[in-house]
Amino acid sequence: MEMKHLSPRRVLYDRVLRFLLYFSALLTCTMLVVLIGYIFYRGLPEVSWEMLTTEPSVLRDVIGILPNLINTLALIVGTLLIVLPLGVGAAIYLTEYARSRRVVELIEFATETLTGIPSILYGLVGMLFFVQFLGWGGSIRAGIFTLVIMILPTIVRTTQESLKTVPQAYREAALGLGSGKWHMIRTVVLPSSVDGIVTGCILSIGRIVGESAALLYTAGSASVLVGSLRKLLTTSGGSLTVALYMYTMERGKIATGFAIASILMILTLVINLSAKWLGGKLKRK
């Protein structure tokens, strides 16, 4: 860019802002690298095989996070099992069936509203309804149902987006061959939008892994290994994030907090990169 003919003021304006642009982008990236580096630096040395495979015991003076890993997994699987049919169904209704503009706007308004509600409010309502009103107590199932309400918009939105990318010609061809609408959706539309639905699931898993405020007063914070699936669902169980919070805030065990944080970061990295990879595949298609 030749700037000889420009006034000094304009040259200065150009230089300063250009510098600020590079500086901000650099700052954003540096922050991420420093954050991740610091977590791993303080956390990874604390992670041991014993920690990952035992439950905490005061008697033997060990801190194990296996129960929290299992709780997190149970929350993910349970939530997805319920929210997936609901969310995909809602998205199918919005893109394939809905006739009335009004109904579509109402449902989209509702999902947008749900997206904006902070997780602490989900936690509160979940506590009032599932824990107290239904008498489930602080339990994984109360956590699961709270997360279902919270995750629903993510699944609806991503599924809707991928349903929209299925060419209209596919649908017309199927209907033209005499297929019924449901048959057309089941055999033509859904199979061609499966990567989008999977991406939605991965994003949801990311949100569940990182969630804490909605779980603290619904799923509780216990770190105990239980024998059966039934017991797992009906007793209190803290996720990894809640365990991190409890160890650092209630018991002052910062080192354990960093160990859990580094495990959470590894999970976040894996989830993010696989979502990105799948998303890229989707776009190419």
Next chain:
Amino acid sequence: MTRTKQDPGAPGVKKRGARDLLEKGMNGLFFLCGLVAVAFVLFITAYLVISGLPAIRQIGLTDFLFGTEWASTNKTDPKFGILPFILTSIYGTAGAIVIGVPVGFLTAVFLSKLAPRRTAAVIRTAVDLLAGIPSVVYGLIGMTVLVPAVRVAFDLSSGATLLAAMVVLAVMILPSIISVSETALNAVPKEYEEASLALGATEIETYFRVSAPAAASGIAAAVVLGIGRAIGEAMAIMMVAGNVANMPGLFKSVRFLTTAIASEMSYSSVGSLQRNALFSIALVLFLFIMLINILLNALLKRDRNKG
């Protein structure tokens, strides 16, 4: 019309009847799935209003909203004024916006206009990762790095202050601000920029004086989204803000609307005025969020209609 009327007993008709039934059934089922989201919103709204009103009625709306003292566990003379929480949430959010928006906006301009494709892809991955970091992890780092740093830098007895919370919130809202602003900047028609360049403006002048104003409503949406995120965040600031019900000050320990709910929920007894007052705080927070959501949707719609 020479359509042959089929014998109702013929197998083809029976099959079609079953198929129609299936089609109607699936249509109804999907419709119900769609309505679930609406039901959830109504359910949450109803629950928050019903559980939030009793304490407000008991305390009095003005005493509740404008009372400057919160002493919920005082046995003889409990006080339930939430003005400190409201102001802390507003100041904290404003601080996060003041720090986060310039960095986020400039990064978005860089990504959208200046960065080579490869670099932009790398930075976008970094931004997505920042968005994916759990809030307790931000809280942990804030607690172990930022809070001691604030204490030393400003020579305080404790670094767990509003300032520390502002910085943590600024980092946490950065990803949403960057990605929404970038989308808005990418949607600016190329012709605008080409016209500006052809008239002799420099690249940088074009981005800031032509592209940014053209993307104004999208960038405003990014800011509003950031406000919503910041006002709703609980766990991270619970770990860095000190959690004392003071009127806000940059170097004071403070309590936000969200942390006020979270911090007393574990020990308030069911049915007590203290617990009910927490639900009223939740209702106030919910009203704030709904206002922000309405504003956000209006801005996004304006942006879409323009594009």
